[in-house]
Amino acid sequence: MIAQQLINGLVSGAVYALFALGFTLVFGVQKLLNLAHGGVFMAGAFIAYYAVVSGVPFWAAAILGTLGAGLISVLIEIVAFRPLRARGQAEFAAIVASIGVDLILVSIAQRVSDTKVLKFPFGTFPIEFYRFWGLRISLLQIMILAIVAVLLAALVFYLKKTTFGRQVRAVAINEKAAALLGVNAKAVYFQTFFISGALAGIAGVLIGLSFNSIQFLMGEPYMLRAFVVVVIGGLGSIPGAVFASLMLGVMQTLSVAYLPNGVSEMIIFALLFVVLLFWPNGLFGGAGLSAGVGRR
Amino acid sequence: MKLSVRGLAASYDGIKALRGVDIDVGDAEMVALIGANGAGKSTLLNSLSGFVRQRSGEIRFEGQDIGRLDPHAISRRGLLHVPEGRQMLSDMTVLENLQVGVLARGNRTSAWDERKVFDLFPVLEERKDLAAATLSGGQQQMLAIGRALMGGPRLLLLDEPSLGLSPLITDQVFEVLETLNREGLAILLVEQNAQRALAATSRAYVMERGTIVAQGPSAELASNASVIEHYLGG
Ligand SMILES: Nc1ncnc2c1ncn2[C@@H]1O[C@H](COP(=O)(O)OP(=O)(O)OP(=O)(O)O)[C@@H](O)[C@H]1O
Ligand SMILES: [Mg+2]
Numbered sequence: 001m002i003a004q005q006l007i008n009g010l011v012s013g014a015v016y017a018l019f020a021l022g023f024t025l026v027f028g029v030q031k032l033l034n035l036a037h038g039g040v041f042m043a044g045a046f047i048a049y050y051a052v053v054s055g056v057p058f059w060a061a062a063i064l065g066t067l068g069a070g071l072i073s074v075l076i077e078i079v080a081f082r083p084l085r086a087r088g089q090a091e092f093a094a095i096v097a098s099i100g101v102d103l104i105l106v107s108i109a110q111r112v113s114d115t116k117v118l119k120f121p122f123g124t125f126p127i128e129f130y131r132f133w134g135l136r137i138s139l140l141q142i143m144i145l146a147i148v149a150v151l152l153a154a155l156v157f158y159l160k161k162t163t164f165g166r167q168v169r170a171v172a173i174n175e176k177a178a179a180l181l182g183v184n185a186k187a188v189y190f191q192t193f194f195i196s197g198a199l200a201g202i203a204g205v206l207i208g209l210s211f212n213s214i215q216f217l218m219g220e221p222y223m224l225r226a227f228v229v230v231v232i233g234g235l236g237s238i239p240g241a242v243f244a245s246l247m248l249g250v251m252q253t254l255s256v257a258y259l260p261n262g263v264s265e266m267i268i269f270a271l272l273f274v275v276l277l278f279w280p281n282g283l284f285g286g287a288g289l290s291a292g293v294g295r296r
Numbered sequence: 297m298k299l300s301v302r303g304l305a306a307s308y309d310g311i312k313a314l315r316g317v318d319i320d321v322g323d324a325e326m327v328a329l330i331g332a333n334g335a336g337k338s339t340l341l342n343s344l345s346g347f348v349r350q351r352s353g354e355i356r357f358e359g360q361d362i363g364r365l366d367p368h369a370i371s372r373r374g375l376l377h378v379p380e381g382r383q384m385l386s387d388m389t390v391l392e393n394l395q396v397g398v399l400a401r402g403n404r405t406s407a408w409d410e411r412k413v414f415d416l417f418p419v420l421e422e423r424k425d426l427a428a429a430t431l432s433g434g435q436q437q438m439l440a441i442g443r444a445l446m447g448g449p450r451l452l453l454l455d456e457p458s459l460g461l462s463p464l465i466t467d468q469v470f471e472v473l474e475t476l477n478r479e480g481l482a483i484l485l486v487e488q489n490a491q492r493a494l495a496a497t498s499r500a501y502v503m504e505r506g507t508i509v510a511q512g513p514s515a516e517l518a519s520n521a522s523v524i525e526h527y528l529g530g
Contacts, residue, residue, distance in 0.1 A: 163399075170385050170396050177383035179367040180345065180376070182400030182447060186366075 004135055005257050006250060011141045013249020014148040015210070018203035019222050020229040020241045021155065022073075022196035028236030029172045029192045030085075032094040036076055037200055037226065038219025039105030044069035044201025045208035045218065046109055049118050058124050066201040073197020076101050077189055102219070109216035118214040125209055144206050151199065152242065158195075159238075168192060172236075228268060232275045233284050240284030297359070298323050298451050298482040299344070299375075304353035306336075306343050313339040315506040316353070321451065321484050326477040328493035328514060329486045330527055331503035337486045338380050340503070341453045344484075345377035346370045357451065372402035374450030378457065382440045386429035390420055393428050393439055397446030406448025413442040416472055434465035441472065451482045458489045470496050490527040494518040502527070 023037045048065030052058055080097040084090040128139040159165040170178035171188045179185060207222070208214040229248055233240025248268065255264040279285060299321040306314040313336045321327050331337050342348045344355060346367035355363045357375050371377070385393050394410055414421035417438040423431060428439060437457055444452060454473070458466040466489070474496055477483050487493035494500055494514040502510040502523060510517060517523050 163395075166388075166392060166396050167399070169388060173385045173387050174383055176347070176379070177385055178396070179347075180371055180379060180383065181396050181443060182368050182371040182402065183396065184366070184368045 002254075003133075005253050007135060007137060007141070009250030009253030010246055011144050011249070012210075012253060013246035014145055015203050015206050016222070016225055016229055016249055017242045017245035018148055018151065018199050018206070020226040020233075020245050021152070021238065022199035022203075023226045024230045024233070024236055024238065024241045025155075025192055025199075026196045027230070028238075029168060030081070030189065032081060032085075032090060033098070034073075034076070034081075034196070035095060035098040035223065036080075036101040036105065037098075037196070038223035039102040039109075040069050040073050040076070040197045040219075041200040041204040041207075041222055042109055042214075042216060042219040043072050043105055044197075044204035045214045046112065046118075046204075047201070048205040049120060049208065049214050050112075052120055052124055058120075062202065062205045065205045066198045069201020069204065070194040070198035072105070073193045073200070074190055076197075077193040081193075082186075082189070106216050106219070113214075113216055115216070118208075119212050120209060120214075140210060144210070147202065147206070151202070155195070155199075156238065164191065225268075228272050230282075232272060232282055234282030237282065237284040240282055243284065244282075297321070298325070298357070299484065300354075300356045301340075301344070302354040302356075304340070304343060304351065304355065306339055306348050306351035308339075308348075308350070313348075313506055314343065314351070317503075317506070317508055319484075319501060319508065321482050324477070324480045324482055325499065326473070326483040326485065326497045328490075328497040328500035329484065329503060330488075330490040330493055330500060332526070333488075335503045336506040337503055338455055339506075341377055341379070341455050341484075341486060344370075344453060345375065371400040371447060374400070374404060374448060375453070376400060376444040376447050376449040376451070377453040378440045378444050378455065380455040380459070382433075382436045384428040384431075384436055384439065387427055389425050390428055390431070390439055391424040393443050394420075394446050397443035400444075400447025400449075404448055406446075408445045408448055410446075413445055416445075417442055433460045434462065434469070437461060437465075437469060438472075441469070445476075449481060451484065452476070453484050453486075455486045456488055457485070458487065458492060466492065490523075491518075494528075 019041055023034065026032065026034045044065040047068040048061040051061035051064045056064065076098070080101050081094055084093045084097060125140055129136050159168060167178065167183045168188050168191065170181065170183050171185050175185050207218070225248060229244040230241055233244035251267065252264050255267050275283065297320055301317060301319040304314055304317040305312065317340060329337055339348055343351050346365055354361065357373060362370055362373065385396060391410070394413060419435055420438055420442055423435065428436065431439060457469050461469065470492060473483060473485070485493055485497060494517060497514045500511065500514045500517050501508050502517065510520065510523060
């Protein structure tokens, strides 16, 4: 039974990781907190939902949701972050501006959905279960784990092994040095915002499908958890975000299964407090650099 | 003419740092720019490479006006700036720093590659898999120059390359610069170490409070009484 809860926990942790990776990537490269990330996540789910109900096959709708969220994220960079950066001292202003963008996305979604909870039509994704060693795992859970594993590997490969990735890391380390060497920081920001938004978008689609519930406020709890995850993992650290996400997913599932109602959130934030007390830079505070994103 | 600058003025939030500077660098020329602390030497180089944006005047590189280009676009044309403080990509390895440098080449072709840079600075090859942050000051300066060479420079701007280096390493760096120039590379060299700079170059400018106050063949400036008094510790 514990093993079953562990698997369920890992699956939800894997989705947290998708969400948190995008958030931490933007922070690592730009040193700006994009609090509209939850809104982008929700937008990904909405786009996929409306695509499915207008007859698009699920897999294509999921891709639309992913790309759409990526484009929305790029738009946020253009209209909100870039002008602030041009004036310098963007750290605080970016937080306020991105909260504003989040409110805009949320109110659009509220209008569009008429404040209702949306559900993918029955049969959107086959409900099938597999059993091995006494464990039950659904086709959806397997797909989620596979998607997260592939995207994570692709992200690490992109950052570590490609010329584009080297440019992203160069901008993260020292924007002036990068520009001197011919790196176009604007293009790098475009790419990181697109990747960040696309990861949030696919996370939104997968969450919408897992809980079969899509609504305009769905981003908020995830934003809060992403905060916990990236702070525990170390802001800007990819391995840190993955580790902390999986840990959070497992702890949450276990405490919901075995502890009284409502204790789960308490434990998570108590944990955040303890980690900050002993590791103010997060568990992987220094590792973010070797992972390729993160500034000095 | 490789570079020609006319009436360049620049300011930081209204405070003037350059007040009408005229400078030329010939096609395969090595030119020195000397001047006291705060004279505006770094501001001039940062204006040429596009980082200082509050400015007026004309900057022509290989005949073309580059005044409105972004820093990365200027680098990609082959105007490469090795900045004050070296600006390492500190968490990346020596080799990765060189690989990022290739980008400035754009669509131009260049004979420079890792092999040639390592031949020029053998110590970089020994350290190629170490983080740039672990290098000594002299090695970082070599990496900063090597990284610029990877971009196939057509004009190299150097800001105080000898700063913080031992006399021995300074010799080594200057020797490399003179070799590069002999092979045809145009260089604009900013130095506090006026003696070295004048000895290594054919022509020089002297800058004071944002303007050029003297210019001429380096050998002549080196024997000019006022230059000796102010810059050569005479
Ligand atoms: N980023 C900046 N913001 C405001 N003022 C600046 C800035 N950089 C330089 N200045 C000012 O502009 C003037 C010229 O500085 P600059 O760094 O160009 O001189 P420099 O000749 O390179 O000096 P040094 O030999 O010390 O490197 C100085 O008065 C300096 O205080
Ligand atoms: Mg200077």
